[in-house]
Amino acid sequence: MTTAYLAADGFADQLQEELQRAGAAVIRQHERLFVCDGPALTAAWAANIWHDCVELPVASIGSAARALRDIQRNWAMYAPLHHRRAALIEERLPHVSAKPIVFPAATPTAPLGSWTLLAPDRLFAAGRCSSPFANGEVVFVEDKTGPPNRAYLKLWEALVRFGHWPGAGERCLDLGASPGGWTYVLASLGADVIAVDKAPPDRRVAAMAGVEWRGVSAFALEPATVGPVDWLFSDIACYPARLLRLVDKWHASELVRNFICTLKFQGATDHESAAAFGAIPGARVLHLHHNKHELTLFLC
Numbered sequence: 001m002t003t004a005y006l007a008a009d010g011f012a013d014q015l016q017e018e019l020q021r022a023g024a025a026v027i028r029q030h031e032r033l034f035v036c037d038g039p040a041l042t043a044a045w046a047a048n049i050w051h052d053c054v055e056l057p058v059a060s061i062g063s064a065a066r067a068l069r070d071i072q073r074n075w076a077m078y079a080p081l082h083h084r085r086a087a088l089i090e091e092r093l094p095h096v097s098a099k100p101i102v103f104p105a106a107t108p109t110a111p112l113g114s115w116t117l118l119a120p121d122r123l124f125a126a127g128r129c130s131s132p133f134a135n136g137e138v139v140f141v142e143d144k145t146g147p148p149n150r151a152y153l154k155l156w157e158a159l160v161r162f163g164h165w166p167g168a169g170e171r172c173l174d175l176g177a178s179p180g181g182w183t184y185v186l187a188s189l190g191a192d193v194i195a196v197d198k199a200p201p202d203r204r205v206a207a208m209a210g211v212e213w214r215g216v217s218a219f220a221l222e223p224a225t226v227g228p229v230d231w232l233f234s235d236i237a238c239y240p241a242r243l244l245r246l247v248d249k250w251h252a253s254e255l256v257r258n259f260i261c262t263l264k265f266q267g268a269t270d271h272e273s274a275a276a277f278g279a280i281p282g283a284r285v286l287h288l289h290h291n292k293h294e295l296t297l298f299l300c
């Protein structure tokens, strides 16, 4: 069995380190794609995981397109090499919509395979992939007027990947909230938001209906003083090990239904802390398309 792991642009080193730590047998690297022997391992830094890959000799552009169509309808191309030939094959495949998403939206459910050309006459493909988005890239119709910064895109993506989002009247705690991109998203969904940051918020966001601002350290906040919340969000700029202690505290309080938190790395990636987040029962840790040197924790 062969599994391939595609890193997001600029994050191949992080994925390679993670695969090494997991003991994956990398048999070849095709730019950002790591091809490994064996079944899929957990790989937070993979933008997309290609399951049960097949390698097929293809004599012509037509036979390559036919081979893919014989497997299934929908395909995403990854073409770091042999671009022209790959583009000609893609032209002969059924059209797959790449329209930007309008938030909020459910994730696509149609199976989306991935393929590449290892050589002009060697096709490498997987009908089943971990991401429903081409190469794991989630593209939105942007809101260029409402939010005070671009951080809202990271939360939009997290909520779409999570598959649900706060409803009207749900209680949200937004830790590390300034200037307020995430709070803007949550308040726009009709949620009640307690936004916590030592830095001042954007005035327009602080004035939105349902927003309560607290200018204190998120680490000083005790769960009992806040009470039950439907969602805890954190985008605090801090070391992952410190965030882990904060998540452990709130998780142990049993006052939070859902967590979405950004793990931020400075310098070398702290794979040990990332693995500790992933080991929390029910947790998933992913690198999102809109993440920088960051991972996102999902826990419910």
Ligand SMILES: C[S@@+](CC[C@H](N)C(=O)[O-])C[C@H]1O[C@@H](n2cnc3c(N)ncnc32)[C@H](O)[C@@H]1O
Pocket (backbone or CB within 6 Å): 149, 151, 152, 175, 176, 177, 178, 179, 180, 181, 182, 183, 196, 197, 198, 199, 216, 217, 218, 219, 235, 236, 237, 238
């Ligand atoms: C990347 S920014 C958050 C951006 C925010 N999510 C948004 O959408 O606008 C990180 C924030 O963490 C905040 N922060 C750092 N240490 C904190 C602490 N101890 N308590 C609360 N916030 C903190 C910083 O002040 C900063 O505003």
